[in-house]
Amino acid sequence: MTADRSTTPPPPAVDPACDVVQLLTPEGLRIEHPDYPLEISPEELRSLYRDLALVRRFDTEATALQRQGELGIWASLLGQEAAQIGSGRAMQPDDMAFPTYREHGVAWCRGIEPERLLELFRGVNFGGWDPHDYNFGLYTIVIGAQTLHATGYAMGLQRDGAESAVVAYFGDGASSEGDVNEAFIFAASYNAPVVFFLQNNQWAISVPEERQSRIPLFRRAHGFGFPGVRIDGNDVLACLAVTRKALQHAREGQGPFLIEAYTYRMGAHTTSDDPTRYRLASELENWKLRDPIERVKAYLSRNGLADAAFYESIEAEANELAARVRTACLSMPDPKPLDIFNNVYAGGSPLVDQERAFVASYLGDGDGAEVGDATPVLH
Amino acid sequence: MAPIAISRALNMGLRKALEADPKVLIMGEDVGKLGGVFRVTDGLQKDFGEDRVMDTPLAESGIIGTAIGLAMRGYRPICEIQFDGFVFPAYDQIVSQLAKMHYRSQGQTPMPIVIRIPFGGGIGAVEHHSESPEALFAHVAGLKVVACSNAADAYTMIQQAVTSNDPIVFFEPKRRYWEKADVDTTTPLADALPLHQARVVRTGRHVTLLAYGPMVKTCLDAAKVAADEGHELEVVDVRSLSPIDWPTISESVRHTGRCVVVHEAQTFLGLGAELAARVTETCFYDMQAPVLRVGGFATPYPPSRLEEHFLPDLDRVLDAVDRSLSY
Numbered sequence: 001m002t003a004d005r006s007t008t009p010p011p012p013a014v015d016p017a018c019d020v021v022q023l024l025t026p027e028g029l030r031i032e033h034p035d036y037p038l039e040i041s042p043e044e045l046r047s048l049y050r051d052l053a054l055v056r057r058f059d060t061e062a063t064a065l066q067r068q069g070e071l072g073i074w075a076s077l078l079g080q081e082a083a084q085i086g087s088g089r090a091m092q093p094d095d096m097a098f099p100t101y102r103e104h105g106v107a108w109c110r111g112i113e114p115e116r117l118l119e120l121f122r123g124v125n126f127g128g129w130d131p132h133d134y135n136f137g138l139y140t141i142v143i144g145a146q147t148l149h150a151t152g153y154a155m156g157l158q159r160d161g162a163e164s165a166v167v168a169y170f171g172d173g174a175s176s177e178g179d180v181n182e183a184f185i186f187a188a189s190y191n192a193p194v195v196f197f198l199q200n201n202q203w204a205i206s207v208p209e210e211r212q213s214r215i216p217l218f219r220r221a222h223g224f225g226f227p228g229v230r231i232d233g234n235d236v237l238a239c240l241a242v243t244r245k246a247l248q249h250a251r252e253g254q255g256p257f258l259i260e261a262y263t264y265r266m267g268a269h270t271t272s273d274d275p276t277r278y279r280l281a282s283e284l285e286n287w288k289l290r291d292p293i294e295r296v297k298a299y300l301s302r303n304g305l306a307d308a309a310f311y312e313s314i315e316a317e318a319n320e321l322a323a324r325v326r327t328a329c330l331s332m333p334d335p336k337p338l339d340i341f342n343n344v345y346a347g348g349s350p351l352v353d354q355e356r357a358f359v360a361s362y363l364g365d366g367d368g369a370e371v372g373d374a375t376p377v378l379h
Numbered sequence: 380m381a382p383i384a385i386s387r388a389l390n391m392g393l394r395k396a397l398e399a400d401p402k403v404l405i406m407g408e409d410v411g412k413l414g415g416v417f418r419v420t421d422g423l424q425k426d427f428g429e430d431r432v433m434d435t436p437l438a439e440s441g442i443i444g445t446a447i448g449l450a451m452r453g454y455r456p457i458c459e460i461q462f463d464g465f466v467f468p469a470y471d472q473i474v475s476q477l478a479k480m481h482y483r484s485q486g487q488t489p490m491p492i493v494i495r496i497p498f499g500g501g502i503g504a505v506e507h508h509s510e511s512p513e514a515l516f517a518h519v520a521g522l523k524v525v526a527c528s529n530a531a532d533a534y535t536m537i538q539q540a541v542t543s544n545d546p547i548v549f550f551e552p553k554r555r556y557w558e559k560a561d562v563d564t565t566t567p568l569a570d571a572l573p574l575h576q577a578r579v580v581r582t583g584r585h586v587t588l589l590a591y592g593p594m595v596k597t598c599l600d601a602a603k604v605a606a607d608e609g610h611e612l613e614v615v616d617v618r619s620l621s622p623i624d625w626p627t628i629s630e631s632v633r634h635t636g637r638c639v640v641v642h643e644a645q646t647f648l649g650l651g652a653e654l655a656a657r658v659t660e661t662c663f664y665d666m667q668a669p670v671l672r673v674g675g676f677a678t679p680y681p682p683s684r685l686e687e688h689f690l691p692d693l694d695r696v697l698d699a700v701d702r703s704l705s706y
Binding site for chain 2: 098126128131137138140142145147148149150151152154155156157159160178182183185186189342343345346347349351
C-alpha cells in the first residue's frame with residue numbers, strides 16, 4: 001500500500017465564493033456598497049461608455065491588423081475593458097501606472113494615442129512613448145517585473161514628499177512570480193504608496209487560476225500585512241470607485257492596497273494562442289452574459305441617459321478611430337539599420353560606436369543618410 | 380595621509396557620493412546599522428539617515444527591481460549585493476530590465492544605478508561566497524562592468540560609477556578589502572583617470588599580463604619575482620571589463636609581443652576569451668606567442684580547503700609566462 005501522493009490539492013479551506021464589490025450588475029442595475037459610495041453624473045457615465053466602446057473597437061482593429069500580417073502579435077484586452085477603464089479613470093494626472101503588455105485601456109486613459117501602442121507589436125520599437133510625459137510606464141513583457149519598478153517608484157514619491165501614488169498592473173499568472181511577492185514585501189515594509197491592481201482574467205495563457213493559488217488572490221494581501229479586496233472586474237463603476245479609494249488610501253500614507261479585479265479574458269492570450277485547446281466554449285458564453293460594456297449600455301438606456309443617436313455617434317467615432325489607427329499602422333516607417341545602435345548607453349560606448357561604424361561601412365553608405373545616424377569612432 | 384584599506388577607501392568614496400548629490404541612495408542587506416558584512420557602508424546610515432541608506436528586505440530581485448523604480452523617479456541608487464553568489468536572484472532584473480531600460484525607452488529612461496558586488500575567493504568561505512561572475516554581466520549589452528584592484532582606485536572609481544548615467548556592476552576584490560595603499564583624496568574627480576580606461580601599473584618589455592580585481596596584486600607579485608629572473612613583465616590593470624579599453628591593452632601587447640590574461644573566473648568563456656580574441660585581431664603581426672590564459676578551472680568553485688589549487692597564484696602566472704616566452 002502506498003501513501004496518497006496526489007498532486008491535486010484538497011479543496012481550499014476558505015470558500016472562494018467570497019465578497020465581491022459590485023456597483024453595477026450584469027443586468028445594468030445600480031447597487032450600493034457601504035464601503036465604496038460612488039456619485040457619478042450621467043455625463044461621466046456616458047464618457048465611461050465611450051471609453052469602453054472605443055478601446056474595444058481599437059482592440060478589434062489591432063487583432064485584425066495582426067491577422068493581416070501588419071503586427072507581429074497582438075495581446076487583446078477583450079473582456080477586460082471595465083477593469084482597465086475603471087482603474088485608469090481613477091488615477092490623477094500625477095499618479096504613475098506600470099502596465100503589463102495588455103493595458104491598452106489604461107494607456108487610453110493616460111492619453112496615449114492608441115497607434116503608439118502598435119509600434120511595439122509591429123516591431124518598430126519597444127514602446128513609442130516617453131513614460132514621464134504620460135505617467136505611464138513602458139509595456140513590460142517579463143511577467144511581474146514591473147511590480148517592483150512600481151514599488152521603487154512609490155518609494156521615490158515618498159522621498160519626494162509627493163502627493164501622488166502608483167498603480168502596478170499585473171495578472172493572476174504573475175501573482176506566482178517571485179518579483180510580485182517581493183514587491184508586496186517591499187511595499188509593505190516601506191509603507192509605499194502603491195496600489196496593486198490584479199486583473200484576474202482566470203487564464204495564464206492555458207493555465208487556470210487554480211494552478212496559481214489555493215486561496216482567492218486578494219486574500220494574499222492579508223498575509224503581507226495590507227488590505228486586499230476582490231471586485232467585479234467587469235463592473236467599470238466598481239473598478240473606478242475601489243481604485244479611487246485605494247489610491248486615496250495610498251496617498252494618505254496608509255501604504256499599499258491590493259485590488260483583485262475578477263474578470264475574464266474573452267479572447268486568446270495573444271494572437272498566437274488557441275484557447276479552444278484548453279477551455280470550454282460554454283465558459284466564454286457564460287462570461288458574455290457579464291460583458292463589461294453591455295451592462296453600462298443597459299443602465300444608460302434603462303434610465304433614459306442615452307438614446308440611439310448617442311450610441312450611433314459613439315459607433316461612428318469608434319470606426320473613425322479604427323480607420324485612423326489602421327492608416328497610422330500601415331504608414332509607420334521602418335527604423336533604419338543603424339538605429340540598432342541608438343541608446344544602448346546614456347554615456348555611449350566605444351564598442352557600440354565601433355560596431356555602428358563597421359555596419360555603416362559594410363552597408364556601403366558614406367554619410368549614413370539612408371542607414372541612420374552614423375557617428376563612427378574608430379581606434 | 381596614512382595608507383588606507385580598500386574597504387575604507389570605498390566607504391570614503393561612498394560618503395563623498397552621498398554628500399555630492401542628495402539623489403544618491405544606498406540600499407542592500409545589512410548596509411545600515413551593521414555597515415555591511417564587510418563594513419564598507421559603516422557609519423553612513425547614521426550620518427545620512429534611513430531614507431538614504433536603506434536596510435532592505437532580504438530579497439535581491441527586490442533590491443534591484445525597486446532601485447529601477449527609484450531611478451525612474453530620478454534617484455541614483457547604489458545597491459549592495461552581499462556576496463557574488465547571491466546576485467543570481469536579481470539576475471533577471473539586471474539583465475532583462477536594468478540593462479535594457481535606456482535602450483527600450485529610446486533614451487528617455489536612463490538607469491544611473493551602481494551594483495556593488497564583493498567578488499572572488501581566497502577567504503576560506505563556504506560555497507557561493509567566492510565566485511567571479513563578471514563575464515556573465517560583461518556579456519550583457521546595456522551594462523557597464525568595472526573592477527577595482529587597489530584603495531586609490533576604489534575611492535575614485537566608486538564615485539565615478541555613481542556619476543555615470545548607465546548601470547554599472549562594480550566588482551570589489553573581497554580578499555583585498557584590507558590591503559592598504561595611499562589614497563589621493565585631493566585630485567578632483569574630473570581630473571582622475573576615466574572610469575573606463577585601463578592602467579599600466581608596471582611597465583616591462585617581455586610579456587604583458589592583463590588582470591583586474593584581486594589578480595592585479597598577484598600579477599604584480601609575479602612580476603617582481605620574474606624581474607629577478609631577468610624577465611620584465613608589464614602589468615595592465617584592465618579596470619573596465621565593459622567597455623574594455625582596447626587602445627591601452629593593444630599598445631602594451633604590441634610593445635611586448637606576448638600576452639597572458641589572468642583572472643579567478645573559469646577560463647572557459649571568461650573575460651580572457653574576449654581579451655585573447657581581440658588582442659589577436661589587433662596585435663597579430665606584433666605577437667611572438669598566442670595569448671595564454673590563467674584562471675579557474677571548468678568546475679564549480681571548490682570547497683575552501685581546495686581553493687588554493689583552483690585560484691591562480693604567483694607560480695601559475697609565472698608558469699604561463701614561461702610558456703609564453705618559450706614560443
